[in-house]
Amino acid sequence: MIEGLSGAFRCMAVDLQGFGLSQPSPSFDGKPVSQARILAKFLQALDLKDITMMVHEWSGPIGLGVATKMPERFKGLMIGNTLAWPVDEDPHFQQVAKKMGGFGAFLNARLFNAPILEGLEEGTERVTLPEEVINAYAGPFLQSKTRKPMYQLPREWIESRGFLGEVGSGLKALAHLPVLICWANKDLVFRSKERIRFERM
Numbered sequence: 001m002i003e004g005l006s007g008a009f010r011c012m013a014v015d016l017q018g019f020g021l022s023q024p025s026p027s028f029d030g031k032p033v034s035q036a037r038i039l040a041k042f043l044q045a046l047d048l049k050d051i052t053m054m055v056h057e058w059s060g061p062i063g064l065g066v067a068t069k070m071p072e073r074f075k076g077l078m079i080g081n082t083l084a085w086p087v088d089e090d091p092h093f094q095q096v097a098k099k100m101g102g103f104g105a106f107l108n109a110r111l112f113n114a115p116i117l118e119g120l121e122e123g124t125e126r127v128t129l130p131e132e133v134i135n136a137y138a139g140p141f142l143q144s145k146t147r148k149p150m151y152q153l154p155r156e157w158i159e160s161r162g163f164l165g166e167v168g169s170g171l172k173a174l175a176h177l178p179v180l181i182c183w184a185n186k187d188l189v190f191r192s193k194e195r196i197r198f199e200r201m
Contacts (some may be wrong), residue, residue: 001054009052014042016059018149021195030133032058032151036065047139049073054183056080056151068170077179079198081190085168088158096189101154108148115152116141122188171201 004009015022016035028034039062043051048083051074055063060082067074089094099105116138120129141147157164 003042004056015041016062016149018033018146023146024200029161030149031162032062032065032153032156036062036163039063040069042071043070050075050130052076052078054078054080054114055082057082058156060084061164064174065163068167068173071173071177074177077174077177079179079181081184081187081194082196083156083190083194084164084171085197086161086164088164093194094155097155097158099154101151101156104130109147110144175201 002013005011015019015029017024017038018030029165035058043066049072053063053067053068053074053076057080060079061084064077064084067077119136120137141150177199181188181195181198183192185192
């Protein structure tokens with residue numbers, strides 16, 4: 001996407017702390033609210049304006065949460081499979097947190113890097129990914145100590161109710177922005193229910 005758009009736009013791909021090439025400090029707690037504070041500081045430090053932001057999965061509430069605090073910096077949104085409101089009382093997300101953030105997920109992540117490898121296999125039904133692409137996704141998590149985000153963030157759909165509530169209540173500040181929704185219909189976590197809620201906003 002960046003290669004295709006960079007001729008006409010200034011494009012930035014921001015790593016969340018603990019993902020990609022952004023290694024967190026030892027004291028970083030990895031919580032979404034902390035990720036949002038770092039992203040806000042990034043936008044302010046570079047004084048970015050007229051931003052069209054693409055969000056997906058956990059970058060949804062993190063990015064949208066930042067946008068609700070500084071809507072004047074944004075001119076549009078692209079929303080992939082994500083959400084931006086509390087789901088701690090939703091049985092589906094309770095199961096997601098248990099399956100992807102429980103003790104079994106902890107062992108699979110720490111011992112086998114399974115969440116990344118299984119996610120790539122399940123998410124690419126029609127093509128075989130080149131080895132360099134697999135390495136780009138799995139490379140940051142080669143050491144077991146770097147894999148905490150894989151089992152921490154699924155738990156945060158339940159544990160970060162306060163943060164998600166604040167994001168959800170702030171979305172009205174973004175109502176004036178044009179939005180493009182890009183949604184994968186076979187996602188096992190984010191359903192059509194979440195997409196429809198975004199469409200109705």
